[in-house]
Amino acid sequence: MAIQFNQVTKKYGPEKALDDVSLQFQPGKIYGLLGPNGSGKSTTLKLIAGLVYPSSGTVTVLEEEVTRKISRKVAYLTELDMFYDSFTVDKMVRFYETQFPDFNMEKAAQLLKDMKLDGKKKIKQLSKGNRGRLKLVLTLAREASIVLLDEPFSGLDAMVRDSIIKSLLTYIDFDEQTVIIATHEIDEIEPIMDEVIAIYKGHIIGHENVESLREEQGYSVLEWFKSTMGQRGE
Ligand SMILES: Nc1ncnc2c1ncn2[C@@H]1O[C@H](COP(=O)(O)OP(=O)(O)OP(=O)(O)O)[C@@H](O)[C@H]1O
Numbered sequence: 001m002a003i004q005f006n007q008v009t010k011k012y013g014p015e016k017a018l019d020d021v022s023l024q025f026q027p028g029k030i031y032g033l034l035g036p037n038g039s040g041k042s043t044t045l046k047l048i049a050g051l052v053y054p055s056s057g058t059v060t061v062l063e064e065e066v067t068r069k070i071s072r073k074v075a076y077l078t079e080l081d082m083f084y085d086s087f088t089v090d091k092m093v094r095f096y097e098t099q100f101p102d103f104n105m106e107k108a109a110q111l112l113k114d115m116k117l118d119g120k121k122k123i124k125q126l127s128k129g130n131r132g133r134l135k136l137v138l139t140l141a142r143e144a145s146i147v148l149l150d151e152p153f154s155g156l157d158a159m160v161r162d163s164i165i166k167s168l169l170t171y172i173d174f175d176e177q178t179v180i181i182a183t184h185e186i187d188e189i190e191p192i193m194d195e196v197i198a199i200y201k202g203h204i205i206g207h208e209n210v211e212s213l214r215e216e217q218g219y220s221v222l223e224w225f226k227s228t229m230g231q232r233g234e
Helices: 041-049 068-072 089-099 105-114 128-140 158-171 186-192 210-217 221-230
Strands: 003-012 015-025 030-034 056-061 074-077 146-150 178-183 195-200 203-209
Touching: 003 041, 015 041, 015 203, 030 041, 030 186, 030 221, 041 056, 041 068, 041 074, 041 146, 041 178, 068 074, 074 128, 089 105, 089 128, 105 128, 105 158, 128 146, 128 158, 158 186, 178 186, 186 221, 195 210, 195 221, 203 210, 203 221, 210 221
Parallel strands: 030 178, 030 195, 074 146, 146 178
Antiparallel strands: 003 015, 003 056, 195 203
């Protein structure tokens, strides 16, 4: 198993962001983690990345219980802008190379080209769409076993969304990498997901294989998600 949650509860103060979650992610699959705002998607990814720890229960990644050290094996695209504004794109790429032994410079160069990013530009000069693209370059250039994308489409236009999906399909190694995409924009990732997990108020309320959803139950992911949420009165 690539990732295992064993009865994980995560509290921030008295509030439970995740409540007794048990969940498994298999290697080499693309997962969609779907849920409305505040449902616990980011918390789930942060637990895998070792940025927060369970209040109770355990999270195991690649057979090891998660500590900060896991960041060496987990590539994490956050929803936050973490860029050093005065850096150029090239400098940022070189900075990542020094931070992560699995960072592949050739892959980064190819991704920059595909995404039509100018290496000489300062990060503060980039449009929001190009910042989104750069974040993806930095994440996908890593040959990490686990790739976590938190809202990779938020605030980006249709063309940028398209180029993100294309680069995912091109640069993910489907034999080696497990990818989890947290989003509430289901349409975008519908064609590329293997498995879909619905999360609501800190609980996993559904987990399905996308192909069997379509073929056996005749549901699109969006239809399935709406009906799963509907049963919760949402
Ligand atoms: N650092 C924090 N301190 C206090 N409460 C937090 C913190 N981070 C998250 N929470 C709370 O935990 C719950 C789950 O948040 P989380 O960010 O995991 O949800 P999400 O599904 O990613 O939402 P969004 O789509 O809005 O990013 C929310 O109620 C949120 O307010």
